[in-house]
Every structure is written in structure tokens, then in C-alpha cells.
Amino acid sequence: MKLNPTFAATLAATLSLVFAASAHPGEALSKRQQEAHNARSVAAVNARALEVCQQRPEVKARKQRDIARRQATFDQLRQKRSLQNDAFFHRRSDADFQQWAASNHNFTGEVDVTVSSKDLFPSNASCVLAPDNANGPYFVSQELIRQEIDEEEVGIPMHLELQFIDINTCEPADVLIDVWSCNSTGQYSGISAGGQGGLDTTYLRGVQLTDDEGVVNFDTPFPGLYEGRATHQHIIVHVGSEILDNGTYTGGVVAHLSQLFFDQKLRDAVESLAPYNTNEIPVTSNVEDLFGGYASTAEYDPFMNYVVLGNSLESGLFAWTELALNTSSNWDFYAPYASTWAAGGGSDNPAFNFSVVTMPPPTHD
Ligand SMILES: *[C@@H]1O[C@H](CO)[C@@H](O)[C@H](O)[C@H]1NC(C)=O
Ligand SMILES: *[C@@H]1O[C@H](CO)[C@@H](O)[C@H](O)[C@H]1NC(C)=O
Ligand SMILES: *[C@@H]1O[C@H](CO)[C@@H](O)[C@H](O)[C@H]1NC(C)=O
Ligand SMILES: *[C@@H]1O[C@H](CO)[C@@H](O)[C@H](O)[C@H]1NC(C)=O
Ligand SMILES: *[C@@H]1O[C@H](CO)[C@@H](O)[C@H](O)[C@H]1NC(C)=O
Ligand SMILES: *[C@@H]1O[C@H](CO)[C@@H](O)[C@H](O)[C@H]1NC(C)=O
Secondary structure (H helix, E strand, O other): OOOOHHHHHHHHHHHHHHHHHHHOHHHHHHHHHHHHOOOOOHHHHHHHHHHHHOOOHHHHHHHHHHHHHHHHHHHHHHHHOOOOOOOOOOOOOHHHHHHHHOOOOOOOOOOOOOOOOOOOOOOOOOOOEOOOOOOOOOOEEOOOEOOEOOOOOOOOEEEEEEEEEEOOOOEEOOOEEEEEOOOOOOOOOOOOOOOOOOOOOOOOEEEEEOOOOOEEEEEEEOOOOOOOOOOEEEEEEEEOOEEOOOOOEEOOEEEEEEEEEOOHHHHHHHHOOOOHHHOOOOOOOOOOOOOHHHHOOOOOOOEOEEEEOOOOHHHOEEEEEEEEEOOOOOOHHHOOOOEEOOOOOOEEOOOOOHHHOOOOOOOOO
16 A cells, blocks of 8 residues: 555644644634634534424424335345345344334444344434534545446445435435545545545545435445544535536535444454455554544434345445534535546646645534
């Protein structure tokens, strides 16, 4: 694995600034106080939104539809892979399955790939505002609108189902979702930074418009591990973009940016398999990650729910989560793009502001 030494040094320097900032709580506090007048506290927003949302009949109905949809997706994914007659990893009967599927649980820390999981497909029809996280240095603008983004990349197949709710209305959000991650050996496509895939690659990047339920689907391998980071999946939510005839989009405003994480036990299992285990980048665990702190609040869990499709990890994963955002937010400043995709190859963004890539928008407690 070759990392561009200049980039690695810059990243290390930036990360050490993050460390330095957190080592001086007084400074962080005064920065926070400066931000406070235009920042909405996640806690306050959540208290309001939860009160408004939770009792609404349409929210309760959506919760039931979410469970049914996830069950249907799971069944379809198994059928597509001819796994429908295989016991799946959790070895439940269909009746049990229905019963578990109807109940609600926090999966985080409870799903163990070697042990039966009790409940599948929980839905809280989320009205919990997801905090924004840092964008990282590798966002590519105007990527292709498509569900299948794995291209030729090898790895554990993962079907992602992401659901987006507008915190202002408790209704499914009508937005464009951008996702990206590095490949199984820790390299990103679409950017000119040394050691990465280059400007003429698009693997593991794509964009989807949410459907009537605020849902998008992507097929992508489970992400690899990048230098200094826990395994994560990037997402950006665009509001008001125009879809173009050539299968891309233009314009709009970034209203949410964050990173989704994966259970450590799942990571450990995946990362022990080829080709993940050929990645020479040193492992950063979830708890060691410097950006994990931005990712969650007491109410919002940034870990993906998941279920293994067959009786081994190689059969693939169905992973899902739901998150609420404020579609009126404008976080363009915090979402610089490294490059822009165009047919035949992308180009670097001459106005790329590297100094904000580790800076999350002020939607934190
Ligand atoms: C759903 O919400 C309930 C009540 O707020 C909570 O106890 C439960 O853990 C949540 N489940 C999930 C999957 O987030
Ligand atoms: C979910 O469970 C994890 C692990 O026990 C815990 O850290 C987290 O606070 C829980 N989240 C919620 C929303 O209950
Ligand atoms: C990951 O991407 C890099 C850069 O495009 C490529 O050289 C490498 O072969 C890919 N990893 C795998 C396992 O294919
Ligand atoms: C969403 O953001 C807008 C614009 O910043 C703000 O006026 C509104 O109060 C926010 N909504 C909630 C529920 O916090
Ligand atoms: C799509 O069209 C837009 C507007 O003409 C252009 O900027 C963009 O490069 C095109 N993208 C692709 C992938 O063809
Ligand atoms: C880049 O971001 C830094 C940090 O917020 C800011 O001070 C600077 O003005 C920005 N540069 C440009 C050209 O926008």
C-alpha cells in the first residue's frame, strides 16, 4: 500500500490539530459558544421532533411498512443469490422471523455474527436528528446516478438501504443521496491524491434519489480500512438538485453529511477475509476513531443494522439505517469536493478547501 507521503503528512497534521483542540476543552468551548447562535442543539431539536413525531398515525404506519419492506428486500436478495432454501445465519424459522421482525431493538453491540440475533429489521421511523460529521478529503461532485456501484471491486457484497426523514415534517425526505467509500484495500476512486484510484475511476461512488418512503438502495462491497480511520461509509444529502439527462445531477445544497459505522465484531470478521486481510494499512478500531465522537448523540446511533444473507459472510450482507435531517440546513461550506466527475474522467476542484475536511457542521450537543 502506497500512500502519498505529502497527503499522509497533511492528514496527520490535521488530525493532530483535532487532537490538540480536544486536549484544550476551554478553546473548544469558546469555539462552540461562537457557533451557538446559529447552531441548533441536537438535543433541543430532538426533544421537539420526538414529541411531534412519535404519536402520529402516519409515522406508526410507516414503521410497519419499513419492517415489511426490509423483509421483502432481504427475501429478494436471498432469491437473487439462490440462497432462499438455505438456512440463513440466524437460523430462525419463518414464523420466528415474522415475530422478531415485528419487534423493535437496538442492534448496536448486540449483533454478533457468530450468535443468533433476536430481532431483525427494527424500525423506529426515525425522527431523531442525525448529527453531521466531517466530510473527509475525498468527496467527488456530480457522480453517476445508479444503484450498483461495486463495478469490478471485490469484497463482501453489501446491499445498503438508507432511509431519510425530514425533521421539519416527520415525512420521508425528497432528496438526493451521495455515497462513497474506499475499496477492500483502502483506496478511493475519483481523486488525484497519490495512492488512490485516480480521476478516471468511479468505483464505490454513486447517487440515488429517495423514493416515496425516503429510501435509497445501493449495492457496494463492505468498505475497506483507510489510514487512521475506522471502517466507514460516507453519505451526503443534497436538497434541490437538478437531475440531468446524462445520468448525473447539478446544483442543490448539501443539507447533511455524515459517516456510518459498522459493528466491530462484523468488521473483525470481514477484515480477516481476503482481500481485506491483504490491506497493509494499520487497523483503527471503532473506539479509536477520531470522528466517531461527532457521529452519534445519546439518541442517534450511527452504526448500520445488518443481517447476513446466507450462512457465511461471503454470501453478503443486507445493511440498513434510517436517519432524520433538517432539509433546510445548508452545509455547503463543510462539504468541499476534491474533484468533479465527467464522462471520460474527472477533474480536480481548483477551489478545494482542504482546511475544512475535518471540520463537522455545528449540529452537535
Ligand atoms: C426505538 O425507540 C425506543 C424508544 O425510544 C428505544 O427503546 C429502542 O431502543 C429504539 N430502537 C431502535 C432500533 O433504535
Ligand atoms: C445501543 O446499544 C449500545 C450498546 O449497548 C449503546 O451504547 C447505545 O447507547 C444504544 N443506543 C440507543 C439509541 O439506545
Ligand atoms: C483498490 O483500488 C486500487 C486503486 O484503484 C487498486 O489498485 C486495487 O487493486 C483495488 N483493490 C482490490 C482488492 O481490487
Ligand atoms: C431547520 O433549519 C432551519 C434553517 O436553519 C431552521 O430555521 C429550523 O428551525 C430547523 N428546524 C428544526 C426542526 O430544527
Ligand atoms: C453531464 O452533463 C453536465 C452538464 O452538461 C456536465 O457538466 C457533466 O460533465 C456531464 N456528466 C457526464 C458523466 O456525462
Ligand atoms: C477555507 O476554510 C478555512 C477554515 O474555515 C477558512 O478560514 C478559509 O477562509 C477558507 N478558504 C476559502 C478560500 O474559502
